[in-house]
Amino acid sequence: MTTSLVTGATAGIGAAFARRLAADGHALVLVxxxxxxxxxxxxxxxxxxxxxxxxxxxDLAEEEGVAAVAARLRDGSPRPVDVLVNNAGFGNRGTFLDVPVEDEVRMLRVHCEAVLRLTAAAAEPMRARGRGTIVNVASVAAFMPRGTYGASKAWVVRFTEGVAQELGGSGVRMLALCPGFVRTEFHQRAGMDASRLPSFAWLDADRVVAAALRDLARGRTVSVPSVRYKIAVGLARHVPAGVFGAASTRTGRRYDPKTR
Known part of the structure; x- marks a missing residue:
């Protein structure tokens, strides 16, 4: 039986991965x-x-939490993990100098340190078995200026690409999933005002997961769900950074819940 471990598994993209993998008959480890x-x-x-x-x-921002999940991945008890989905993450509202440095460091622990350590803990036994899959959830923000959040997700993409290259031929597949705006609890939890975004900007979490799994089957290392976000990423490579940065910054500002 295939076993999948999903972090941030109770809401949003993590919950969608859990549903899809369960529907495919996977045993689950939810974190x-x-x-x-x-x-x-x-x-x-x-x-x-x-x-x-x-x-x-x-809590993947804490040493105890990361160590516990890494131990589960390494030990393989009661059964080894065949699929790891590093999905846990969050955003901080406000621009860089508005956010306490401690909160930004906490974000880096979850988005970067935890992803690195859990990938290492999973990849080693996977390589020894000659098979396995690791999905690291990033964001289209990885390709656009969005302060610490965008920088951390850019790290996830480059890290995933690098490890994928090193594991080439081992039977271990790597994927960086880079969705755009997804209808989840993410923005509400962070206190971000996303109410003015047009309806076409939003993606469905289940469809994001389906796109990721299709790209995995095609052997891709980076997945950007939906044509509109593929176009946005392409434009981001050629349009001045300030164009996308201004829109991204507005979304990250504090909002008044009474206006929602």
Whole structure:
């Protein structure tokens, strides 16, 4: 039986990955900070799909949390992990100098350090078995100026590409998933005002996951779901950085919940 471990598994893209992988018959290891919500998600997946689901409550911004998940990946008990989805992440509202440095460092721990350490913990036993898949969730912000968030996601893309090259021929597949705006709890949790974004800018989490899995099957290392965001990434390579940066900065500012 194939076993998949998903971080940030209780909402958004992580929950969509969990649903899709369960529907495909995978046993699951769900990782998130909120133990109560994690247990509820696990119960729902067991009931709906009839798969085995483990839960591991862990905060990936903390040493204890990262170490616990890395140990599960290395030990392979009760069963080895065949698919790792590094999805956990968050945004900070406000521009760089508006955000406490401690919050930015916490973001880097989750987006970069945790991804690096969990990828290493998973890739080593996968390479030894000659098979495995690692999906690192990045963002189209990786290709556009968006402060620490965009920089961390750019790191995820380059890191994934580099490791994929090093693991070439090993049977271990790597994918950096770079969605645009997705209808999740992300912006609300961060206190970001995304209410003025046009409806066509939004993607559905389940469709994002389906696109990622299609790109994996095609042997791609970077996946940008939807034609409109593929075009946006292409334009970002040629349009002055300030054009995209201004729009991105406006979205990241504080908002008044009464206006939503």
């Amino acid at each position: 998130a900070r909120d133990g109560e919500r994690l247990a509820g998600s696990a119960a729902g997946l067991r009931e709906r799909y009839g798969v085995e689901v483990e839960v591991l409550a862990a």
